[in-house]
Amino acid sequence: MRQGGGMNITLRQLAHFRAAARAGSISGAAEREHVSRSSIAAAIDDLERVLGLTLCIRTKAAGIELTQQGEEVLAQAADVLQRAGAIESLGRGDGPSGTVTVGCFPSLAPTVMAAAWATMAKRHPDVTLHVVSLGKDQIVDGVRTGQLDCGLAYNLQVHPELRTTAIYDTEMHAILSPDHPLAAHRVVEAGDLIDQPLILMDVSPSVEDTMAYFDACGLVPRVLTRTPNFEFIRSLVARGVGYSLFIQRPRNRMSYEGRPIVTRRLTPRPHRETATFAWRADREQSSAVRALQQVLLDAAPELAPFDSEDG
Amino acid sequence: MRQGGGMNITLRQLAHFRAAARAGSISGAAEREHVSRSSIAAAIDDLERVLGLTLCIRTKAAGIELTQQGEEVLAQAADVLQRAGAIESLGRGDGPSGTVTVGCFPSLAPTVMAAAWATMAKRHPDVTLHVVSLGKDQIVDGVRTGQLDCGLAYNLQVHPELRTTAIYDTEMHAILSPDHPLAAHRVVEAGDLIDQPLILMDVSPSVEDTMAYFDACGLVPRVLTRTPNFEFIRSLVARGVGYSLFIQRPRNRMSYEGRPIVTRRLTPRPHRETATFAWRADREQSSAVRALQQVLLDAAPELAPFDSEDG
Numbered sequence: 001m002r003q004g005g006g007m008n009i010t011l012r013q014l015a016h017f018r019a020a021a022r023a024g025s026i027s028g029a030a031e032r033e034h035v036s037r038s039s040i041a042a043a044i045d046d047l048e049r050v051l052g053l054t055l056c057i058r059t060k061a062a063g064i065e066l067t068q069q070g071e072e073v074l075a076q077a078a079d080v081l082q083r084a085g086a087i088e089s090l091g092r093g094d095g096p097s098g099t100v101t102v103g104c105f106p107s108l109a110p111t112v113m114a115a116a117w118a119t120m121a122k123r124h125p126d127v128t129l130h131v132v133s134l135g136k137d138q139i140v141d142g143v144r145t146g147q148l149d150c151g152l153a154y155n156l157q158v159h160p161e162l163r164t165t166a167i168y169d170t171e172m173h174a175i176l177s178p179d180h181p182l183a184a185h186r187v188v189e190a191g192d193l194i195d196q197p198l199i200l201m202d203v204s205p206s207v208e209d210t211m212a213y214f215d216a217c218g219l220v221p222r223v224l225t226r227t228p229n230f231e232f233i234r235s236l237v238a239r240g241v242g243y244s245l246f247i248q249r250p251r252n253r254m255s256y257e258g259r260p261i262v263t264r265r266l267t268p269r270p271h272r273e274t275a276t277f278a279w280r281a282d283r284e285q286s287s288a289v290r291a292l293q294q295v296l297l298d299a300a301p302e303l304a305p306f307d308s309e310d311g
Numbered sequence: 312m313r314q315g316g317g318m319n320i321t322l323r324q325l326a327h328f329r330a331a332a333r334a335g336s337i338s339g340a341a342e343r344e345h346v347s348r349s350s351i352a353a354a355i356d357d358l359e360r361v362l363g364l365t366l367c368i369r370t371k372a373a374g375i376e377l378t379q380q381g382e383e384v385l386a387q388a389a390d391v392l393q394r395a396g397a398i399e400s401l402g403r404g405d406g407p408s409g410t411v412t413v414g415c416f417p418s419l420a421p422t423v424m425a426a427a428w429a430t431m432a433k434r435h436p437d438v439t440l441h442v443v444s445l446g447k448d449q450i451v452d453g454v455r456t457g458q459l460d461c462g463l464a465y466n467l468q469v470h471p472e473l474r475t476t477a478i479y480d481t482e483m484h485a486i487l488s489p490d491h492p493l494a495a496h497r498v499v500e501a502g503d504l505i506d507q508p509l510i511l512m513d514v515s516p517s518v519e520d521t522m523a524y525f526d527a528c529g530l531v532p533r534v535l536t537r538t539p540n541f542e543f544i545r546s547l548v549a550r551g552v553g554y555s556l557f558i559q560r561p562r563n564r565m566s567y568e569g570r571p572i573v574t575r576r577l578t579p580r581p582h583r584e585t586a587t588f589a590w591r592a593d594r595e596q597s598s599a600v601r602a603l604q605q606v607l608l609d610a611a612p613e614l615a616p617f618d619s620e621d622g
Contacts (some may be wrong), residue, residue: 106540110567114521114546121552133540223342229417229444231542235425241432249568256421258562 008050011084014077016043017055021074022101022147023042025063026031033131038249047073072147078146084288096287097126103139104131104151106203107230108275112167112296113152113302119282119295127288135204143280152296154205156276158180164278168304172213172247172270175233177240179263190217197224197242199233210245213270237261247273249305275304325388327354328366332385333412333458336374343441359383368410374494382456389457393597406596412553414450415442416464417514418541418559419586423478423607423614424463427445430606431474438599446515454591461600464559465516467587475589478607479615483524483558483581486544489573494510499575501528508535508553510544521556524581548572558584560616586615 018203019029020040030037044064046054052188055070066074104113113131119128136156142148144161157164174193176183182192194214200207207226213219224242227233233244238259249263277293279285285293321339329368330340355375355462359366377385388570398543411478415424424442431438445453447467452458455472467548468475485504487494505525509532511518522594525532535553538544549570560574588604 017583109538109540109543110546114543114550114552114566114568117547118552130536131543133538133543144584185566202419208366226418227442227444229420232420232425232442232444235421235429239425241425241429250561251569252567253567254563254565255425256561256563 007103009047011081012264013050014081016040017047018077018081020056020147021070022066023068027062067209075146078145078149078152079283082149082283084261085226093246096124097124097128098292099128099285100149100286100287100292101130101132101147101289103134103142103148103153105136105139106133107246108152109133111248111250111305112275112299115299116292116295122293123295124291127280127291127311128174129292130140135206141277143278146280149286150277150279150292152275152277154273156274156278157274159278162278163281165297167273167275167277168300169274170249170305171248171273172209172245172266173249174243174264174266175237175246175249176243176262176264178245178260179240180262182243183262185264188265189267190214190219193243194219194221195254197223199224199236199242199244200226201230201233201244201246202226202228204249209247209273213245213266217268218236225311231256234261235259247305263300320358322392324354324358324361325392328358328394328459329352329385329388331355331367331375332377332381337369338373342447342450378461382460386457389460390594393460393594404484406437407435407602409597409599410439410441410602411597411599412441412443412458412518413603414445414453414459414462414464416447416450417444418557419463419465420444422559422561423586423610426610426614427603427606430610431603435599435602438456438602440603448515450589454589457591460597461588461590463586465494465584465586467500467589468585472592473589474592475587476485476608478586478588479611480583480585481558481560481616482576482583483520483556484560485554485577486557486560487554487573487575487597488549489571490551493554494573494575497554498578500578501525501530504554505530505532509546510542510553510555510618511533511537512544512555512557513537517558520558520584524556524577527578541547542567545572558616563574 014220016029016033016039017251019033023029023032026037026040029040029127033040044055053069053073054067056064059065109131111245117129120129136153139148139151139153140156140159140162143151157160157166174188200210202222207208233256235255237244238255238257238261253261254263277296279289327340327344327350330344331337334340334343337348337351340351344351355366364380364384365378366384367375367377370376420442428440431440447464450459450462450464451467451470453472454462467473468477485499493499511521511534546566546568547553548555549566549568549572564572566572588607592599
């Protein structure tokens with residue numbers, strides 16, 4: 001029975017429910033929230049009882065899966081928790097705090113997010129970052145549904161459900177062994193690549209971007225093999241097995257085996273790619289998300305893989 | 312109606328069916344086999360008609376999924392095709408040929424498989440390698456079901472369904488920033504690590520191995536965060552965010568950002584880990600798989616991350 005004017009759900013229940021939804025399991029949420037598994041399970045039970053809704057289904061591998069109603073409650077819970085967090089920050093009169101769950105495209109994690117992490121730890125010690133390595137489509141979905149607070153990937157600016165900030169612009173380029181005949185050129189012609197074996201970056205949208213680039217040139221590349229393993233490609237390229245087209249260029253120009261890799265611009269020039277920070281269009285950024293965005297923007301000049309001087 | 316003594320299925324049908332099963336789609340198989348999609352589809356249709364079995368279900372995303380009967384036919388088809396390939400090699404009197412589909416643990420792809428690939432291309436140009444980056448359990452399953460011809464991962468020798476060769480032995484070690492206080496020690500004590508933030512390698516079985524190591528020491532580490540992204544961990548460690556425990560040690564001792572990472576042995580000594588090459592226990596190796604195994608064994612002294620001289 002509802003009490004007049006009183007609230008029957010608690011922020012703690014919402015936070016535990018959100019943690020379980022994000023972790024995909026009771027035990028994962030307990031680990032992340034530093035509470036017992038029974039606390040998480042009890043919070044979800046209480047929330048379901050108070051709301052009269054089934055929020056999630058427990059699956060065989062001790063995981064949980066949200067129901068449609070659970071998805072809806074999650075989206076609203078994220079909003080409530082963020083606003084409550086903002087009130088707490090006001091009350092303390094201190095800087096941003098809380099956990100930020102950020103989806104990050106795999107090749108941007110070591111090259112961009114690690115730097116941001118180190119700066120966040122110094123500048124905003126009360127913010128806990130939780131970085132999830134995900135493909136672009138999963139990041140878009142995650143931000144939309146509230147599973148992620150924000151995301152970092154290429155070209156998220158084209159999604160109307162997201163609000164975005166450009167971190168830096170870059171473009172697709174060829175990577176080659178320094179012994180490769182085409183490495184002698186400062187700029188590589190797409191037409192000269194098509195007889196060479198291509199090692200295709202098999203992550204969406206990299207594979208589509210690469211094929212679309214050749215297609216726009218009226219060319220069909222010779223695909224030797226494909227793999228989603230960024231560093232496997234770099235090692236094969238460094239060994240002279242083939243070339244690849246990458247968007248990201250690590251500052252370290254050696255493969256794991258210590259063999260050099262060179263980077264060459266392409267002609268015709270590929271489209272511009274934008275490393276983009278995104279959050280949900282219909283929601284204000286929390287102070288912690290805003291802090292992360294500022295750290296990324298501050299680091300951008302240092303992190304951009306190409307500058308204007310660069311061949 | 313069967314003709315007396317005649318065969319109603321063809322090796323080509325079996326090869327196309329196997330390609331589709333491995334690629335997970337008609338179009339993927341067509342791309343890999345360099346034939347049209349209709350050739351692949353027709354081969355599967357013919358095979359199903361001749362055998363009177365439903366081998367696969369076409370799924371919504373233009374993919375295919377094997378039925379139980381399809382799985383059984385696949386296992387036998389792989390055997391027939393391999394023996395037929397061996398006969399062809401005998402007939403030509405030449406070296407190994409054909410496609411080898413090898414499942415490879417992610418951190419072994421850039422550090423070990425790239426070197427093997429380059430040597431295979433020189434020594435056995437008629438063998439086409441197809442490397443799939445997979446977790447250990449997926450490799451074991453893939454080799455068992457015939458989806459993979461062979462696999463490379465740690466400690467596959469404990470699986471009775473697989474026959475194996477040890478490529479090299481190594482052991483888990485700590486990675487640290489050179490500025491980390493514990494980096495001053497030649498060997499790091501597990502007990503000194505537990506107050507330090509751990510960045511946990513979130514790939515099975517790495518996460519279980521790491522926790523089991525501390526558990527055996529009667530210790531509970533302080534997990535700062537977890538990610539399956541090997542290079543993200545290296546970048547965070549190089550930035551001094553925390554330490555991690557790795558089995559694999561790339562020869563290149565810099566993160567993608569060009570920051571140094573140091574490697575330290577642990578005390579108590581962790582269990583030995585064995586980089587293992589595996590194939591199905593109930594099947595002879597094809598000459599191409601045997602050739603790959605020999606290339607890995609030849610390269611082992613150079614590839615092993617630690618030698619006896621090494622701190």
